[in-house]
Amino acid sequence: MPNAAAPLPYLVFDFDSTFTQVEGLDELADIALQGHPDQAKVVGQIKALTDQGMAGEIGFQESLAKRLALLGANERHLAPLIARLKTKVSESIRRNGNFFRQFADRIYVVSSGFREFIEPVVAEFGIPASHVLANTFTFDAAGNITGCDPANVLSRDGGKIRQLVLLDLNGPVYVLGDGYTDYQIREAGLAHRFYAYTENVSRPSVVAHADEVLPTFDEFLYQLRLPMTLSYPKNRIKVLLLENPDARAAELFRLEGYQVEEVKGGLDEDELIQRIEGVSLLGIRSKTQVTQRVLDAANRLIGIGAFCIGTNQIDLTAAMKKGVAVFNAPFSNTRSVVELTLAELIVLARRIPEKNPKMHAGEWDKSASGSFEIRGKTLGIVGYGNIGSQLSVVAEAVGMKVMYYDMAEKLQLGNAVKARALDELLEQSDVVTLHIDGRPENENFFGAAEFARMKKGALFINNARGHVVDVPALAAALRSGHLGGAAVDVFPYEPKTNNESFENELRGLPNVLLTPHIGGSTAEAQRNIAEFVPERLMQYINTGNTQQSVNFPNIQLPTQQAHRLIHIHANVPGVLANINNVLARHHVNILGQYLKTNEHIGYVITDINREYDHEVIQALREVEHTIKFRVLY
Ligand SMILES: NC(=O)c1ccc[n+]([C@@H]2O[C@H](COP(=O)([O-])OP(=O)(O)OC[C@H]3O[C@@H](n4cnc5c(N)ncnc54)[C@H](O)[C@@H]3O)[C@@H](O)[C@H]2O)c1
Numbered sequence: 316m317p318n319a320a321a322p323l324p325y326l327v328f329d330f331d332s333t334f335t336q337v338e339g340l341d342e343l344a345d346i347a348l349q350g351h352p353d354q355a356k357v358v359g360q361i362k363a364l365t366d367q368g369m370a371g372e373i374g375f376q377e378s379l380a381k382r383l384a385l386l387g388a389n390e391r392h393l394a395p396l397i398a399r400l401k402t403k404v405s406e407s408i409r410r411n412g413n414f415f416r417q418f419a420d421r422i423y424v425v426s427s428g429f430r431e432f433i434e435p436v437v438a439e440f441g442i443p444a445s446h447v448l449a450n451t452f453t454f455d456a457a458g459n460i461t462g463c464d465p466a467n468v469l470s471r472d473g474g475k476i477r478q479l480v481l482l483d484l485n486g487p488v489y490v491l492g493d494g495y496t497d498y499q500i501r502e503a504g505l506a507h508r509f510y511a512y513t514e515n516v517s518r519p520s521v522v523a524h525a526d527e528v529l530p531t532f533d534e535f536l537y538q539l540r541l542p543m544t545l546s547y548p549k550n551r552i553k554v555l556l557l558e559n560p561d562a563r564a565a566e567l568f569r570l571e572g573y574q575v576e577e578v579k580g581g582l583d584e585d586e587l588i589q590r591i592e593g594v595s596l597l598g599i600r601s602k603t604q605v606t607q608r609v610l611d612a613a614n615r616l617i618g619i620g621a622f623c624i625g626t627n628q629i630d631l632t633a634a635m636k637k638g639v640a641v642f643n644a645p646f647s648n649t650r651s652v653v654e655l656t657l658a659e660l661i662v663l664a665r666r667i668p669e670k671n672p673k674m675h676a677g678e679w680d681k682s683a684s685g686s687f688e689i690r691g692k693t694l695g696i697v698g699y700g701n702i703g704s705q706l707s708v709v710a711e712a713v714g715m716k717v718m719y720y721d722m723a724e725k726l727q728l729g730n731a732v733k734a735r736a737l738d739e740l741l742e743q744s745d746v747v748t749l750h751i752d753g754r755p756e757n758e759n760f761f762g763a764a765e766f767a768r769m770k771k772g773a774l775f776i777n778n779a780r781g782h783v784v785d786v787p788a789l790a791a792a793l794r795s796g797h798l799g800g801a802a803v804d805v806f807p808y809e810p811k812t813n814n815e816s817f818e819n820e821l822r823g824l825p826n827v828l829l830t831p832h833i834g835g836s837t838a839e840a841q842r843n844i845a846e847f848v849p850e851r852l853m854q855y856i857n858t859g860n861t862q863q864s865v866n867f868p869n870i871q872l873p874t875q876q877a878h879r880l881i882h883i884h885a886n887v888p889g890v891l892a893n894i895n896n897v898l899a900r901h902h903v904n905i906l907g908q909y910l911k912t913n914e915h916i917g918y919v920i921t922d923i924n925r926e927y928d929h930e931v932i933q934a935l936r937e938v939e940h941t942i943k944f945r946v947l948y
């Protein structure tokens with residue numbers, strides 16, 4: 316890494332697929348051939364020739380001549396091309412536009428593309444025409460593009476090398492590009508370093524020769540400690556996704572520029588400890604236990620996404636004390652659980668769990684014994700939260716009476732009747748369904764005494780959490796015939812992967828429907844979750860917004876118009892005053908400040924004006940009781 320105090324080396328940028336996301340000639344072909352019957356075919360041929368040239372498979376001169384012959388473009392197509400290219404500047408280059416304007420005298424764009432469209436695009440970044448070295452088109456009298464100026468060195472094989480010789484730059488030269496011809500400058504000894512620029516396209520033959528690979532321009536600025544828009548390159552943010560959330564989650568994180576690693580099943584505590592080092596974001600579902608030990612091993616963790624509703628598998632307080640914000644998807648799979656529960660209670664009422672296996676075994680057992688309609692029966696819902704209350708509405712719609720019990724005061728929906736005590740509900744319900752959350756105090760919430768209170772022949776459903784029910788007591792109530800049947804989706808111990816066998820004493824009992832924790836496993840729910848949770852995590856990283864975090868003080872922030880300082884500290888007196896003293900000492904103007912605390916931590920966000928130096932940042936890091944501190948540009 317060069318000394319940050321030394322002058323910036325000359326930066327030689329490629330244009331097509333580096334400065335912009337696309338190839339200028341491909342786009343020109345697309346515009347010129349609009350409405351042409353063979354447009355797609357010809358554009359495809361041009362793209363293939365571009366790729367062959369860029370990968371070094373055919374000579375550049377040959378590739379260019381063949382592309383121009385296919386093009387059929389006219390000078391009137393150049394204005395729309397320029398307008399389009401201005402919208403296609405690489406994201407990280409656009410983001411760091413100020414860098415280009417500040418160091419324009421050290422930056423050259425050396426391209427085998429064409430000056431006619433490159434110059435106006437890079438001019439918006441302060442790069443003067445004299446620093447653009449590119450081909451020029453030739454035109455006929457009607458303005459048709461006929462080829463390129465053969466006198467220009469860039470029109471020939473090895474053109475970039477020849478151009479660098481002519482430039483004769485005095486000082487270190489770094490080349491940034493996506494093509495083989497960019498690497499050749501370094502190979503010829505005319506550049507000190509070659510950076511393969513892969514934000515838009517990554518060519519193995521080019522990457523193989525690079526001194527460094529740049530997934531974005533932020534990475535370059537970060538490595539050279541140069542002024543940048545982001546405080547940290549996104550490509551350095553590592554995401555570890557466990558338990559197979561919908562593929563959309565990984566896709567969204569990758570689109571954001573993060574590195575994503577996926578592990579199909581769950582990991583046990585020791586395995587997770589091995590994998591967590593360097594991870595900034597962890598994504599899990601219901602199986603993975605995030606314990607104090609895991610959090611202690613997590614040296615870079617910023618946030619955890621529970622790709623589900625339940626968060627009892629995470630030590631939320633320990634995460635909070637480590638400054639790790641946790642988000643979940645509180646209602647993305649609610650409807651799926653409601654539908655499953657409704658289906659189960661009908662299926663149990665008709666004793667289908669017994670009849671179905673008999674049919675598969677060839678036994679015809681036509682009988683109405685023990686079967687009943689759900690119409691007019693009482694459904695007792697224990698836990699009237701998101702799932703319980705939605706089930707209440709749906710169950711009434713199919714003619715059931717609903718009674719509910721919740722420890723908290725809840726809005727009574729439709730004609731549902733609130734039970735004053737759990738026993739009242741148990742004594743009156745034909746079906747009892749649990750929808751309480753999995754907080755530790757709910758361990759064995761429902762046991763022998765509660766089953767005994769239920770009506771003889773009543774049905775029982777648990778789609779909430781395994782540990783809230785005393786399973787041996789449930790098995791005994793079923794064996795004795797006191798309960799008429801049960802449906803259970805969640806278990807105190809669940810296999811870690813689909814390869815592990817399921818062991819439980821409910822196996823083999825009559826009229827018992829067992830499902831492998833699939834209450835929320837529908838395409839719709841999984842897709843909703845995979846969009847909801849990454850969005851919360853990325854918002855937290857990008858803006859500090861903690862709205863809907865399950866363990867952090869919730870702050871919803873206005874749009875940021877300045878540098879934003881994010882400070883998480885132990886909630887003891889005086890920290891805010893100390894932060895503000897540091898800012899005052901350094902004459903930093905506070906534009907806005909937002910603080911929220913809970914019993915363990917304080918979360919303070921300070922927007923400051925753009926003038927600050929790195930000493931301020933260091934001083935803020937050193938404020939006593941700081942847990943985590945980060946700066947958003
Ligand atoms: N089977 C699945 O795949 C699946 C899918 C989603 C959610 N879940 C689980 O379903 C449960 C309910 O989810 P939700 O989104 O409705 O949660 P929620 O937080 O909206 O509702 C839970 C309700 O239970 C009440 N409650 C908690 N403990 C209680 C107690 N001891 N006595 C009485 N009431 C109590 C709370 O006050 C709250 O109203 C959770 O355990 C969740 O983890 C399971």
Ligand SMILES: O=C(O)CC[C@@H](O)C(=O)O
Binds near residue numbers: 602624625835
């Ligand atoms: O998909 C899972 O692993 C858990 C589903 C469910 O229990 C939840 O909490 O949302």
